[in-house]
Amino acid sequence: MTASDRWLLPDGVEDILPPLASQIDALRRDILDQFQRWGYELVIPPLIEYLESLLTGTGNDLALQTFKLTDQLTGRMMGVRADMTPQAARIDAHTLRRPGVTRLCYGGHVLNTRPQHLLTGRTPIQAGCELFGSASPHADREVIQLMLSTVRRAGVADMHLDLAHVAIYQELIAASDFDRDTESAIFDAMRRQSLPELDELLGDCPNGTPGACLRQLARLSGGPEVLGKARTLLQDGPEKALKALDELTRMADGIAASCPDVALGFDFCELRGYNYHTGLVFAVYVPGHGQAVAQGGRYDAIGGDFGRARPATGFSADVRALVALGARPSIEKSGAIWAPVSDDPALARLVDELRETDTVIQALPDDSGDPESRGCDRQLVQNDGQWGIEPIES
Numbered sequence: 001m002t003a004s005d006r007w008l009l010p011d012g013v014e015d016i017l018p019p020l021a022s023q024i025d026a027l028r029r030d031i032l033d034q035f036q037r038w039g040y041e042l043v044i045p046p047l048i049e050y051l052e053s054l055l056t057g058t059g060n061d062l063a064l065q066t067f068k069l070t071d072q073l074t075g076r077m078m079g080v081r082a083d084m085t086p087q088a089a090r091i092d093a094h095t096l097r098r099p100g101v102t103r104l105c106y107g108g109h110v111l112n113t114r115p116q117h118l119l120t121g122r123t124p125i126q127a128g129c130e131l132f133g134s135a136s137p138h139a140d141r142e143v144i145q146l147m148l149s150t151v152r153r154a155g156v157a158d159m160h161l162d163l164a165h166v167a168i169y170q171e172l173i174a175a176s177d178f179d180r181d182t183e184s185a186i187f188d189a190m191r192r193q194s195l196p197e198l199d200e201l202l203g204d205c206p207n208g209t210p211g212a213c214l215r216q217l218a219r220l221s222g223g224p225e226v227l228g229k230a231r232t233l234l235q236d237g238p239e240k241a242l243k244a245l246d247e248l249t250r251m252a253d254g255i256a257a258s259c260p261d262v263a264l265g266f267d268f269c270e271l272r273g274y275n276y277h278t279g280l281v282f283a284v285y286v287p288g289h290g291q292a293v294a295q296g297g298r299y300d301a302i303g304g305d306f307g308r309a310r311p312a313t314g315f316s317a318d319v320r321a322l323v324a325l326g327a328r329p330s331i332e333k334s335g336a337i338w339a340p341v342s343d344d345p346a347l348a349r350l351v352d353e354l355r356e357t358d359t360v361i362q363a364l365p366d367d368s369g370d371p372e373s374r375g376c377d378r379q380l381v382q383n384d385g386q387w388g389i390e391p392i393e394s
Helices: 020-037 060-065 085-096 137-153 166-175 180-192 195-202 210-217 225-234 239-258 302-306 319-325 345-354
Strands: 048-050 067-070 077-080 102-109 125-132 160-165 263-267 280-286 289-298 312-318 336-339 360-362 376-383 386-391
Touching (some): 020 102, 020 137, 137 239, 160 166, 166 210, 210 225, 225 263, 239 263, 239 280, 289 319, 345 360
Parallel strands (some): 160 263
Antiparallel strands (some): 048 077, 160 280, 289 312, 376 386
């Protein structure tokens, strides 16, 4: 790197400048305040951890998104967090170890090896909450309603909620007699919604078999009407798959009743987070943007790797994307106050007092800028030995 290009940043890494930086941080703080009003306590996990802790129970997808480095003190492999959910699970299971329900929230940067979408780059700002200790559907509903409220708070009015249940796929694939390579190929084709590949892989399965159900379910997506069609397909399928569909239907009915303005969608190829999610999964989409702006689900297994298995559900949102897609009203800021260069102790005391409630910019001897260029509409002026505030005449 030469002196002329030392200012370059890596691909997918950016400076966030004024006024966007203020908008993002204001929304982040607003979201965290909202989480805490719902009873979620703030935690600040470390940016780096030992790799086996960061990737516990999360599967290969997160491993590929995690930067690895060697700890110079111990020689052990460490990772820079790509998601804060495993960290919250570790805090609940090992650090806090509270009985009953624990609600935690967080907000900060994560680092990804590859950008997940154009609005984020490789350093997204993630805010989220996790609810531990309850297997009740009411816990999932609370998290979903908080997720929708969070997206609304960003000024996103038109949103679409996708609901799915990973146990439907899990039970059908478990009831099939496929070898591991075929299972992997089916999973990959389902996740990419590649119907020709699924037809090739499952086309020989007789009607009524789990393989045939998988092939037909892959063609089902849409609104609440597809739930009835899925029930018909699964009527002779595994009992646990039907139970999962019942859970999905009840949740959809509850959300439709409490949030009638939100469009609901169902996609039986939705296998995001399949490696560690154990039940309902959910995501919010905004028209014209292909990636979810908030997503989550139930994950009841991760805590066991930290010595305390606990039911859990939660979601996270991309604050940077929410600012880009939302339409929050701009915050009207009053102009700042300009203070001249002076060693007068009375002026220094007045500036300290004013800074409790106002923005005061003190001039410097070698500062050639004018007050108005710094956003000042008032100034401190001394008259008859007394300092006072006067408007700046344009």
